[in-house]
Each structure stands twice: as structure tokens, then as C-alpha cells.
Amino acid sequence: MYQPPTAHVIDPSTGHLSAATGRYEKRLSDLAGLYADTGAFETLTAENPDRIVYVVHEVRPQQETGDLIFGTTWMEPGRVGQEFFMTRGHIHATGNRPETYYGESGEGVMLLESPEGETRALEIRPRVMVYVPPMWIHRSVNTGPEPLVMSFCYPSDSGQDYGIIERSGGMAKRIVAGPEGWEAIGNAAYRPRTRAEIDAVLATAA
Ligand SMILES: O=P(O)(O)OC[C@H]1O[C@](O)(CO)[C@@H](O)[C@@H]1O
Numbered sequence: 001m002y003q004p005p006t007a008h009v010i011d012p013s014t015g016h017l018s019a020a021t022g023r024y025e026k027r028l029s030d031l032a033g034l035y036a037d038t039g040a041f042e043t044l045t046a047e048n049p050d051r052i053v054y055v056v057h058e059v060r061p062q063q064e065t066g067d068l069i070f071g072t073t074w075m076e077p078g079r080v081g082q083e084f085f086m087t088r089g090h091i092h093a094t095g096n097r098p099e100t101y102y103g104e105s106g107e108g109v110m111l112l113e114s115p116e117g118e119t120r121a122l123e124i125r126p127r128v129m130v131y132v133p134p135m136w137i138h139r140s141v142n143t144g145p146e147p148l149v150m151s152f153c154y155p156s157d158s159g160q161d162y163g164i165i166e167r168s169g170g171m172a173k174r175i176v177a178g179p180e181g182w183e184a185i186g187n188a189a190y191r192p193r194t195r196a197e198i199d200a201v202l203a204t205a206a
């Protein structure tokens, strides 16, 4: 009747998670429309559409509400034009579900955005725990020269809503190479959410 307790070994350099129940990859060809420099994206994709940008290993429990999903995200270093490799990004479909990310190896930025469009960019590296509070859109960015590996944990009834980023033309900020390593610049294609859109996001809280 009870699920058995389990222990899992994380390899900080590869993101391998022992006894994971699932694994998926995102390749360049899965990430069309994310990057500002469409020419650079097409060139990279033509070279190798199957190039892996990130890999997720996860453990999903059998039961839903009240349980947790946890795992690792391994992200390749790289850029599309000036913009660093990043995850697709999402808000949780049940918007008030939070998440934690812990740096295992490499360095990067957790880019966060509220429904109203307020932005935060938090650096993550080994031994840094980043807390993504309820209602924040989140995307991981590898700003370093090595793979970025993080472990994550979030409630199992969270879900992911990717449309929130698509509908606004991306996130308000883009993380690009700058003189100091990385910098956040405005996304020219960004369309702020209307009051009705914000209210619809807030209404997903449960
Ligand atoms: O779902 P995305 O935006 O492609 O990013 C993947 C990351 O987000 C998660 O879905 C967790 O929120 C993890 O699987 C992984 O860390």
C-alpha cells in the first residue's frame, strides 16, 4: 500500500540519476522559435538538427496530489548567435506550484518572470539552491563553457504550460553574451500580457 522509499545517486557531471523512471531529450530541432537570431538558429540546425541541447532524468511517482517529481537537467553549453542555450521554459499549469533547482556542476542563470512581466535572473552554480516561488515563469540558461547540471524538485500535480511564453513572443528578457560573461537584454518581440491574460494565469492557482 505504501510506496517504497528510494535513494538515487546523481552524477554531477552527466546528470545521470540512478533508478530514474523517465528520461527525455530536447534537440535543436525541437526548439524552433525560441531564439532571437533565426538565421543563426537555421545555420546551427542545418549543421545538425539532432544536436542535443538538454536532457532531463526524472523520477515520477505513481500517485498525484501531494507527491513530488524530482530529477536532473543536463544542459549543453552553446549559443545561438549571442544568446545562450536555454530550456523552453514554462509556468506550472497549476500556477501556484513552486520548484527548487540545485546547482550540481557548471554555471548558469535561472530566468524568472511574473505574469505581470517583472524579471529576475538568478545565477546558479554548484551548491546554490534556487527557489522558484509559485506563479513565476522559469527557464534555465547555460551561460558557461561547460555543461550545466542542476537537480530539481516540484509537486507532482504542477504540470507545465508552455503557451504562456509563446503567446507573449518569448520572455521579456534574453540572456546573451556580454563583456562580463552574460547580460539580460530586452526581447524586442515581447508582448506584455493583458489584464485578462494575467487574471487567467492567476486563476490556475489551486
Ligand atoms: O520543461 P522545460 O521548460 O523544457 O524545461 C525542463 C525543466 O523543467 C522541468 O520540466 C521541471 O520544471 C524539468 O523537467 C526540467 O528541469
Ligand SMILES: [Fe+2]
Binding pocket: 090, 091, 092, 099, 138, 154
Ligand atoms: Fe517547472
